[in-house]
Amino acid sequence: MAKTAQQPVLVIMGVSGSGKSTVAGVLAGKLGWDLAEGDDLHPEANVAKMHSGQALTDEDRWPWLGIISDWIREHVDAGVPAIITCSALKKKYRDVLRSEGVVFVFLQGSKDKISDRLASRHGHFMPPSLLESQFEALEEPTGDENYISLCVSASPAEEADEVIQRLGLRPVAGNAEAGAL
Ligand SMILES: Nc1ncnc2c1ncn2[C@@H]1O[C@H](COP(=O)(O)OP(=O)(O)OP(=O)(O)O)[C@@H](O)[C@H]1O
């Protein structure tokens, strides 16, 4: 069972197409928490690189992880509960995001399942061809990393409810039904 601080920051993590943005949006609606989309914090060069079909390297990702880490720290320091999406594929990436109060929510799914999702997603800069490299880079969280894993076979609303229930979070009154898809 992951430990939750009174005002946690949830990092919704997983490969491209695992549902991070979708689930984070529903969860933020139910909880009434601050939300940031990690994809929006990438330097432009990173987005252009992924769009052209090339996988990011560690060097490409460090500046981006620094921005995400700053965002997390601001919320932790201010005691404001929040949710951010970030692939956070490797343990060394999570190590720079980790701090008291940070809980990783790992959206875990098979390559086939996620590949099907990406095939029917349109208008996103990330090409489905990069999914293979995402799985190659992925180091699933283990051991004493403060995390929960969720199997991505339920609806976004069910996945959000599972996070709320497993972490013992409190939905905003009247928002419990938000995002029922
Ligand atoms: N629980 C779900 N059930 C069915 N479809 C889903 C679910 N979650 C997400 N999807 C769909 O899967 C696709 C990928 O979801 P989403 O864009 O949220 O993934 P992501 O992890 O944020 O991807 P990326 O990192 O590339 O931005 C979208 O088309 C979304 O509508």
Ligand SMILES: O=C(O)[C@H](O)[C@@H](O)[C@H](O)[C@H](O)CO
């Ligand atoms: O670490 C990475 O390779 C990137 O963060 C990708 O995961 C993308 O940001 C995202 O998946 C595309 O939307």
